[in-house]
Amino acid sequence: MNCKKGCFITFEGPEGAGKSTQVKLLRQALEKRGIQTIVTREPGGTPLAEQLRDIVKYHEGDEPMAAETELLLFAASRAQHVRNLIKPAVAEGKVVICDRFYDSTTAYQGYARSLELDFVQRLNMFAIAGCKPDLTILLDLPPEAGFSRTAARAETQGLNDRLENEALDFHLAVRSAFLTIAEQEPERVKVVSALDAPEVIHCTIMELIENVV
Numbered sequence: 001m002n003c004k005k006g007c008f009i010t011f012e013g014p015e016g017a018g019k020s021t022q023v024k025l026l027r028q029a030l031e032k033r034g035i036q037t038i039v040t041r042e043p044g045g046t047p048l049a050e051q052l053r054d055i056v057k058y059h060e061g062d063e064p065m066a067a068e069t070e071l072l073l074f075a076a077s078r079a080q081h082v083r084n085l086i087k088p089a090v091a092e093g094k095v096v097i098c099d100r101f102y103d104s105t106t107a108y109q110g111y112a113r114s115l116e117l118d119f120v121q122r123l124n125m126f127a128i129a130g131c132k133p134d135l136t137i138l139l140d141l142p143p144e145a146g147f148s149r150t151a152a153r154a155e156t157q158g159l160n161d162r163l164e165n166e167a168l169d170f171h172l173a174v175r176s177a178f179l180t181i182a183e184q185e186p187e188r189v190k191v192v193s194a195l196d197a198p199e200v201i202h203c204t205i206m207e208l209i210e211n212v213v
């Protein structure tokens with residue numbers, strides 16, 4: 001592995017799939033090799049994008065958030081993130097690892113919330129302005145397994161967010177949407193089973209990374 005130019009790697013998958021766990025392991029592995037690595041997440045990643053994250057994930061009160069508003073808030077957060085963090089870091093030759101990106105918007109707001117898919121995809125492209133991931137790791141997991149992993153966290157760290165609180169059908173639709181996205185873009189999106197042990201998954205990811213970093 002010999003990183004001469006920047007690159008952009010995203011992690012996708014349902015709640016509890018192990019995205020944050022794998023992002024951390026990958027960052028450690030790359031840094032050990034002396035590769036400058038930036039870890040970030042969506043929604044969020046810059047101060048303004050993090051403010052939008054709070055609204056879109058934790059909004060509560062009497063006025064429900066429309067699905068369209070949710071979609072636009074994710075896109076607004078992404079537009080800031082790409083322009084003020086991801087693009088500049090990749091241009092400086094860093095490896096940027098992002099926990100969720102626009103495939104989550106396609107899966108959750110496009111497929112699972114049944115917003116117009118063509119528009120969602122055009123909005124995604126508008127927000128990213130050409131900043132497509134070089135590689136996307138899709139950690140695939142049945143929702144039930146994800147729930148049991150995150151239940152323990154909800155007990156220790158407080159309430160689930162708005163999307164985590166959706167019903168099982170919604171999460172089944174999200175899983176199948178992610179798999180559809182991977183089928184449509186097999187070069188970019190690599191499916192990795194999230195059922196294996198974290199270290200096994202990490203080794204698989206390192207093999208996939210060799211081709212881009």
Ligand SMILES: Nc1ncnc2c1ncn2[C@@H]1O[C@H](COP(=O)(O)OP(=O)(O)OP(=O)(O)O)[C@@H](O)[C@H]1O
Pocket residue numbers: 013014015016017018019020021022149150153194195196197198201
């Ligand atoms: N491969 C694995 N096998 C079993 N448990 C795992 C595995 N990977 C992570 N976990 C555990 O499952 C829980 C969720 O993992 P993690 O936070 O990495 O998932 P996530 O995809 O980032 O979830 P979220 O979408 O909610 O942020 C954690 O308690 C973590 O320790």
Ligand SMILES: [Mg+2]
Pocket residue numbers: 019020021099
């Ligand atoms: Mg996480």
